[in-house]
Amino acid sequence: MAARANADISELLTCSVCFDDYKDPRTIPCGHSFCLHCLESISDGKMVFECPVCRAETAVPEGGASQYVIAFVLKSLKDAVERTEGEEDYHFYCEKCHELLTYQMAATTHQGHKYHNIQVSYANHLEALKKSLIRLRVRTEDMAADREVLLQVESDILKQKEQIREEIVIVSDEIIDAIRKATQQKLVQLDEIFDKKMEIAMQQRQESDEMLKTFVGIQEEVEHKLSTSSCCQLLSKKTEILKQIHSATCMMKKKDFKPKEKANVKFVRNSSLVSSSQNIGYLFPKSSPSYSVGHDPLVMAGLPSTFTVFFNPSHPPYDSTPSIQCTLTSCDTGNTTTTVCDFGKVQGFSHSFEMVPVDRGEQLLTITTDDMLTAQEPITFIAHPSPYMRGRPLKEIKSLKKPIGIAITKNNTLIVVNQGSNSIEFIDDSGRVSCDIKFTDPHGIALTDDEAYFIVTDKHSVRLIETLSGNVIETAGGEKKGYKRNLFSNPTGVAINPMTKQIYVADTDNHRIVVLSEMTLTRVTEFGKKGSSLGTFDEPMGMEFNSDKLYIVNNGSSCIDVYSAIDHKPLSRIGASPTRLSYEGLSRPSSLTIDTFGYIYITEVTAPIFSVKSSAINRISIYKTDGQFVRSFGGKGRTEESFYDPSGIAIDRRDGTLYVCDTDNNRIVLL
CATH class of the missing domain: 2.60.40.10 (Immunoglobulins)
Incomplete structure (x- = not known):
């Protein structure tokens, strides 16, 4: 019965032109459906064609066969058949390889892998996907809210444009009115100045007219006497005529007819007023200074x-x-x-x-x-802060259980590895939250660049954990220690290469560095072997990348080894002691971090063997990345400015705050 049903469905999903499964099925007006490419072949260059099934004449749309209605029912049925086809053969899901398994595959190629019943895996992964969907919905809602804000911004911009346009017109009208008033005032002032000048000039001219009339009268009278008088009369009147001429001459000398006023007024343009009328103001963004x-x-x-x-x-x-x-x-x-x-x-x-x-x-x-x-x-x-300012704590985070590793997110959340409780703890301003994952002996921690995941080293394994959910995504290694390809022996430090995104693990008791792939934790390569010279390790622990170099804590050799982050070649050593019993140099360092100025901060725990100054260790030492020693501070103790087994360290690159895991004092110290 099932076989017959499958045959019927197969026939229903077969195109009657190409006799193959429908590909993008389209329905023509007579009700029959065909593949789009079959319809295009049949109707090519035609205005009308016959249906291959019922021979009904069918007109070709202006846009071609692609304009026929999509056969959604057939398309959905085909997709459903393809989804369910072959599912009855699978019974398991491999969590390691992310593949569906048959009985035979589970017993052969995936033997030893971690896999579950397909229904169990389906339920687990469905729940995880639903959580991811919730995050997507939240982000979608945030985006919708952002869009509303952007729409409001557009509205505000247009509204403000009109407001400022009105202000500009108002200012322009005010300037025009002010210029008209200034013009009227200037014309009144012009009239006053020139009226006064004219008054003085006219008065002076009238006086000169009267004087000229007097002089002309005297002149005419004298000329008349000279022309009409006889010799005796002229001689007898000579004295009188001379007196008249002398009187007129003296009068002329007393009167000064030099102009008291001139046409000496000049109009000078106010250039600043003219330029300001061309630019009536300035537009400055409210949020952007000049x-x-x-x-x-x-x-x-x-x-x-x-x-x-x-x-x-x-x-x-x-x-x-x-x-x-x-x-x-x-x-x-x-x-x-x-x-x-x-x-x-x-x-x-x-x-x-x-x-x-x-x-x-x-x-x-x-x-x-x-x-x-x-x-x-x-x-x-x-x-x-300057390296010389470090020493006195700014703050302490107490009541921890032997904190040994720490990572800092961009929003200032601390992810702390508590070795005493074999747990991970998230600490921020709102409080503390412990992760549900149980560890055997956790140690190092590193965050991916996007902070979506973090990596933790455990007893003999390495775990990739999703930051938001706290779920373990992938695991490398296992419960037993070993040296073989997929095994570790007490891994401690962990770091992520910013160039390749690969994960570097300090396989401490195997005296090597193991490189794993980004998400699958598959082993890529390894380097190092046990020894005391440069290029070998004696219990490597903490490490950190800086530019194109990798700085590795070589605990047993009491130094920092510098390697190329590209080809893993050894380059130099920092802080190596001159002799085994010397108090100079580093002493059993455990972890390090590097600030944005190129200063290395290193935690040290125990003193050289048989050293009488053992109480002076448990300190922080500062070196430059070129190997130059800067200073040390701290000491063994339980006071505010001392440490007891400091084993983890990190720096907040935003403000330079240094976080030190003061392990046996059950606290984190901020410096």
Whole structure:
């Protein structure tokens, strides 16, 4: 019966043109369905064709055969058959290879692998996929919310554009009104000036007219006497005529007819008013200042750092020569440093200066010059602590159970390996949460770049764990120790190569470094063997990548070995003691971390054998990546500034805070 049903379904899913399974089935108006490529072949170059089954004439759509209706029922039935086809032959699912297994495959090619009944695996993975779907839904909701915000931003931009347009028109109208008033005032002033000038000039001219009339009368009278008088009359009147001429001459000398006014008024254009009428104002983004500040990528407290102020070339020119005051304020202590820079004419310039942050932590840089710039937001940045400032704890995280490994996420969540309780603990501002996974003897921990997973070394194994769910995704090694390809012996340190994403494991008791693939934890290669010279290991432990180099703690040799991260060739040693009993150099280091300035922070535990200064170890030593010793601090004890078996260390690269696992004091110390 089942065979006949399958045959009927197979016939139903077979195209009557190509006699093969339907491929993209389409239904024509008569109700019969065919593969799209079969319909294209039949109707090629035709306006009408006959149905291959019922011979009904069928018109070809303008867009060709692809415009026929998709046969969704046949397509869905075909997909359902393909999904269920062959499932009855599988009974197991291999968790290692991620494959479906038959009885024969489980007994042969997958013998020894971890696999479960297919229904059990289905239920487990379905639940995991549902959790992933929930995360996707949350992100989808977040994206929808972001879209609403973007729509609101578009609306705000358009609204603000219209508001500013109205403001510009208003300002323009005000300027036009002001110019009209100024014009009227200037014309009134012009009339007043020239009316006064005309009054003086006319009065002076009238006086000159009267005087001229008098002179002309005297002149005519004298001329008449001279022409009409006889000799006796002229001689007798000579004295009188001379008196008239002398009187007129004296009167002329007394009167000064030099012009008291002139047409000497000049109109000078106000060029600044003309230019401002062309540019009636400036548009500045509310959130973007007209200057910006750059500084060194990494700023260290106590050391000078270079800061540069950049002003936009389109910044309005100043009428004066301003000085700019730069103030650096510690957000934690309130301590300030101030510098004053004289720049000259400010119009498109930059200026560099040095400032020294007094304290570590968040700093506030304030630029002050004129009203426009003082209104802008201060610039904030982080000043990392100097290696010489380390020593006194900033804070302690207590009540832990022998913390031995630590990793720090980008949102400042701590993932702590508690060896005393064989567990993993998540610590953030909201509290502490323990992971449900049980370990045998956990030690090292490393986060992937995207922080979606972290890797933990256990007794004789390495585990890949999903950060969000806390589920173990993959395991390398097992319960028993060994040296063979898939075995470990007390692995401790672990690090991820930022270039290849491969996982490096310090296989401590096998005196080697094992390289595993990114997600499957499949062994890629290994390097190192037991020995005391460079290129060999004596119980390698913690390690960390920095640029193209790998720094490895060589515990038994009491040094840090530097290897190439590309070809795994040994390069140099750091902190090696001159002799076995020497107090100089490193002493049984266990872990390390490297800050953004190239300083290596190394935890040390025990003293050299038979050393009388054994109480002075249990410390943190600082070296530069070139091998130069900087300083050490700490010592064995249970006080605030001492350590007892410090075995794990990490640094927060955002602010330079150092986290030390003070294992036997059951705490993490922040420095």
